[in-house]
Amino acid sequence: MSYTPSEIMTIEAARRLANGTVCFVGIGLPSAAANLARLTHAPDVVLIYESGTIGAKPDVLPLSIGDGELAEHADTVVSVPEIFRYWLQGGRVDVGFLGAAQVDRFGNINTTVIGGDYAKPRVRLPGAGGAPEIASNAKETWIIIKQTKRSFVAKLDFLTSIGHLEGGDSRARSGARGAGPTAVITDMGVLAPDPVTRELTLVAIHPGITVEEARANTGWDLKVAPNLAMTAAPTDQELATLRELQEKTAKAHGTSAVSE
Amino acid sequence: MPLADAVSRFVKDGQTLAMEGFTHLIPFAAGHEVIRQGRRDLMLVRMTPDIIYDQMIGMGCARGVVFSWGGNPGVGSIHRFRDAIQNEWPRPLAIQEHSHADMAGRYQAGASGLPFSVLRGYVGSDLPKHNENIRTIACPFTGEKLAATPAINPDVTVIHAQQADRKGNVLITGIVGIQKEAVLAAKSSIVTVEEVVDDLDAPMNACFIPHWVVNAVCEVPRGAHPSYAHGYYGRDNAFCKSWDAISRERDPFLEWMKNHVLGTRTHGEFMESIGIP
Numbered sequence: 001m002s003y004t005p006s007e008i009m010t011i012e013a014a015r016r017l018a019n020g021t022v023c024f025v026g027i028g029l030p031s032a033a034a035n036l037a038r039l040t041h042a043p044d045v046v047l048i049y050e051s052g053t054i055g056a057k058p059d060v061l062p063l064s065i066g067d068g069e070l071a072e073h074a075d076t077v078v079s080v081p082e083i084f085r086y087w088l089q090g091g092r093v094d095v096g097f098l099g100a101a102q103v104d105r106f107g108n109i110n111t112t113v114i115g116g117d118y119a120k121p122r123v124r125l126p127g128a129g130g131a132p133e134i135a136s137n138a139k140e141t142w143i144i145i146k147q148t149k150r151s152f153v154a155k156l157d158f159l160t161s162i163g164h165l166e167g168g169d170s171r172a173r174s175g176a177r178g179a180g181p182t183a184v185i186t187d188m189g190v191l192a193p194d195p196v197t198r199e200l201t202l203v204a205i206h207p208g209i210t211v212e213e214a215r216a217n218t219g220w221d222l223k224v225a226p227n228l229a230m231t232a233a234p235t236d237q238e239l240a241t242l243r244e245l246q247e248k249t250a251k252a253h254g255t256s257a258v259s260e
Numbered sequence: 261m262p263l264a265d266a267v268s269r270f271v272k273d274g275q276t277l278a279m280e281g282f283t284h285l286i287p288f289a290a291g292h293e294v295i296r297q298g299r300r301d302l303m304l305v306r307m308t309p310d311i312i313y314d315q316m317i318g319m320g321c322a323r324g325v326v327f328s329w330g331g332n333p334g335v336g337s338i339h340r341f342r343d344a345i346q347n348e349w350p351r352p353l354a355i356q357e358h359s360h361a362d363m364a365g366r367y368q369a370g371a372s373g374l375p376f377s378v379l380r381g382y383v384g385s386d387l388p389k390h391n392e393n394i395r396t397i398a399c400p401f402t403g404e405k406l407a408a409t410p411a412i413n414p415d416v417t418v419i420h421a422q423q424a425d426r427k428g429n430v431l432i433t434g435i436v437g438i439q440k441e442a443v444l445a446a447k448s449s450i451v452t453v454e455e456v457v458d459d460l461d462a463p464m465n466a467c468f469i470p471h472w473v474v475n476a477v478c479e480v481p482r483g484a485h486p487s488y489a490h491g492y493y494g495r496d497n498a499f500c501k502s503w504d505a506i507s508r509e510r511d512p513f514l515e516w517m518k519n520h521v522l523g524t525r526t527h528g529e530f531m532e533s534i535g536i537p
Contacts, residue, residue, distance in 0.1 A: 027333070027334065028334075051282050051283060051284070051435050051437070052282070052435055052436065052437070062334075063334030063335075063495070063500070064283040064333030064334050064495065064500075065282075065283060065333060066282045066283025066284045066333075066435045066437070067495060068284065068435070068488055068494060068495065071284075071434045071435050071490065077434065077435055079364075079436050079437065079438065079440065079441070080282055080360065080436075080437050080438045081364040081365065081368045081438065081441060084360060084361035084364050084365075084379075085361075085364075085365070085379075088361065089361065089379065089380045089381075108384070112357075112386070112387075118386075119390075120346070121345070121346065122346075123342075123346075124330075124337070124341070124342045124345045124346055125331075125337075126329050126330050126331030126337070127327065127328060127329050127331075127357055128328055128329065128357070128358070128359040128360070128385070128387060129308075129328060129329035129359070129360050130359065130360040130361060131359070132359040132361075132381060132382050132383075132385045133359055133360075133361040133362075133379070133380065133381050136380065136381070136382075136383040136384070137380060158386050159384065159385060159386045160385060160386070160387065161385060162383050162384030162385060165384050171384070174383050174384050175405055176383040176384060177380070253334075253498075253501075254497075254498065
């Protein structure tokens with residue numbers, strides 16, 4: 001079956017989520033990938049959303065982080081202070097799974113402003129949400145993001161949530177807990193931090209994508225692992241499951257009581 | 261109490277006003293009433309300013325916003341909020357920006373009678389550089405560096421819930437968010453509910469807010485629309501998506517607000533005007 005770059009990105013991210021992992025899920029791409037994992041190889045993955053739902057098992061992907069769908073099938077629903085205090089800052093999250101508007105070579109994230117200065121930005125983005133504490137308290141973080149020169153930047157316009165900071169041991173010295181970003185999954189491949197410098201390095205590439213294309217879509221001089229791997233193409237079952245989930249989701253979100 | 265009376269009695273110009281509901285149970289009807297009554301210079305507090313604060317900001321009710329995520333969930337930006345920050349329209353908007361964990365903690369501190377909240381937060385982030393309320397303290401026992409921010413104690417908190425009983429006890433089910441903390445942190449509070457019932461029949465561990473910490477209870481069916489009330493109605497995702505086009509430009513936004521909010525007297529009339537009988 002043929003597939004889109006966006007589909008292989010979601011599928012490759014889903015494959016990495018092992019059964020039983022406790023995953024704090026961001027809305028959008030992370031939520032799609034995490035639920036695909038749950039519906040394929042990882043039925044017992046524990047999905048936590050910042051709205052307070054623990055063990056969420058939505059039938060359709062939530063449009064918002066607090067959809068009733070998340071509460072309906074969750075193991076339990078707790079308050080927002082509880083989710084951030086006991087479950088996140090308490091150190092009980094294995095993987096924090098985040099999206100971003102911009103990411104830099106050390107996996108630091110911007111979701112706050114683009115261009116101009118903070119007080120008078122060219123584009124005001126939604127802001128931090130739960131990400132700063134997810135990024136500094138989960139045992140590790142993954143980032144899922146489409147790779148372009150606008151999103152993969154040499155210098156962030158604003159550092160919202162910590163990655164490997166300035167590289168080397170700077171994250172460890174900062175007081176952040178956890179290993180930080182261990183994988184950045186894009187529509188072109190997968191990046192992982194160098195063990196010493198912590199600079200994001202292209203470690204796998206999706207079928208049909210060239211290293212030159214990946215480099216051309218990166219705002220810094222992208223390093224490539226000597227033993228660059230090739231991502232496996234999506235299986236028919238992975239694609240069928242993802243598409244069914246997305247169709248169900250589109251149908252559920254398209255309905256309204258409002259007459260236009 | 262009728263909602264219009266509660267708003268006119270408790271919400272005054274210049275106050276710090278929190279309206280909470282984490283995607284679920286957002287007090288839209290109350291927000292519309294604040295707009296109808298022409299409140300000005302409000303310092304609006306909300307973890308997730310979305311469509312209701314977009315409307316209030318665009319109508320010039322706010323001098324500032326304290327928040328941690330401002331957007332239309334699953335859709336994108338809130339354009340009136342952006343226009344206020346980027347272009348100072350309809351007036352300049354002071355922003356005080358936090359993270360969710362921190363906002364939740366600030367409300368908890370407010371509810372607990374404590375002066376500040378402490379958290380493992382903002383490590384490496386630029387946010388503290390732009391918000392003087394985010395400071396660092398050393399743990400008195402271990403010396404560990406932690407973030408500290410002041411308690412939030414709104415003048416008024418407004419929330420929406422599924423049910424209240426005739427005494428004014430309130431029951432919230434589903435995603436409970438930060439509403440209980442926001443009510444307990446406030447000097448006064450208004451709760452709109454889907455329904456007033458004889459007996460809440462609340463499970464003993466339920467999210468229950470006793471009548472003696474609530475100042476006004478107003479029965480407003482569908483008062484959270486286009487947000488949802490678990491067990492009553494779902495989120496109107498199509499409306500949330502349509503808001504993007506309604507609010508993108510100033511004039512169509514003002515026209516829509518005039519037709520549907522300023523031009524209606526009650527939430528029932530509002531719902532009718534947008535085609536939901």
